[in-house]
Amino acid sequence: MGYRKNTTCWLLGAVMPNIRKLDPTTSPMHHLGAELRRYREAAGLTQDQLGGKVYCTGSLIGQYETARKIPTQRFTMQLDDTLGTGGALLRLLEMALCFRVPLQDQQYADLEAEATQAYFFEPGVVNGLLQTKDYVRAVVGVLDKENVDSRLAHRMDRQRVLLRTPPLLLWVILGEAALHQEVGGLEVMRTQLAHLLTFRDQDWVNIQVLPYAAGAHVGFQGAFTVFRFRNGPDLGFNEDYEAGYLTANPQDVTVRTLRYAHLQAAALSIHESADLIARVMEDRYGTQT
Template structure:
């Protein structure tokens, strides 16, 4: 059993969060069970988070802030905690992604992480094992908070048609995911195009890649293999990535035609009948 007194608050964001939760709970004169009653969770959950054995969610953090009148301490800390749950090699990219003014990406096999539903993300991240899966899913959902900012990044996504047909997590998960893609048309700063099978050989055959553009920092191209990700600001790589992306956009369906294809795949493969704008019909 991990003893909270043996935890080093500087060891990780999770350890610091746990130590602060215990400190402020005790300062408020509350036992774990009493705090649990106030925020509608088990005392054991409070204890597991205080001992850094469980990762807190944003909802938990907001409820603790309200209960202990912290002024938003845990709502601010939880972002660091969740980001620390991302693979170590991915954390640097996530930080750059959060700073980007413009994101353009081509995805050959999977829906882009910023556009994934929770069910889809859970299925993707749980392929090999489920150890720490809740924390991994929470971290991926936390990444998506950049799309809710007052000034979110402009994002243009080209998806291979294969991403629509690859059944990830089952039919219900795919219906939810494709409905989400259709609903993105309401966000003027997000555009999704589908590269159809009919395009044949195309500039994205070497694989998935992402271009990040910034207001003040050098642009970056990001690629990934099954071991880790790779970021570079090399001008030659950026030129090649930008050229390939331009070709992919040109070969892809228009945003409107892409929505029609997404709706058709939903109907034909997953037994749903939506309009291109995402509204279901009988």
């Protein structure tokens, strides 16, 4: 079918939220949306009418048809049964889920905003949603000195997901190296670690530290994330040197979920982690404030 690499609307439709005509060659998920719309119209149903038959809103059907959301396998089976497609939509979904999708910064921010839960493993750096401004400035300016202020503003804007109602349920496992790697100088690190400690009593932000003493662990392949949504399948995300990639493949997401569970078991408890953060802040970066 020759899908192009430009998959900017594959998940949330952030670039073209009001798209009326899908190009099925844009991405596998666009192809699924286009086929869903074709089957619905062939059945003589409006989006609201189809939604009524499968117990959802017409608006949600529209989001699936425009590739703004990913339907679950169970829901796709309902659509197949209702529209009499012979399982065609489920086969398209299974094919689409096998693709790894590159994401740009804004698309990643949209993903965080859409998620209800996020589970991060960061072996060597403080997670972006927990970074202070000075820490962000030091990180984003390492390789690229241009547009630092705008990139800083974008990073800080992402943190609004922790202030919304209800907030994003956030779980972060940091490698102990993230506490010791001096980013931006002693004062920046002292302030950054103090900022981490402000979350110690917040139910929706949970921070664990994977200590050096844990030895060999399942996170040696690098940082990764698992996102969960109210009306959609879990998604996995990981980065390499060039880009970040999203996957909805159930097997890939299951592997990441299992790996995360092992890391949680190997990490210090939330309270022990806070104690370690406080010790490093005092011993390595000066007196606690």
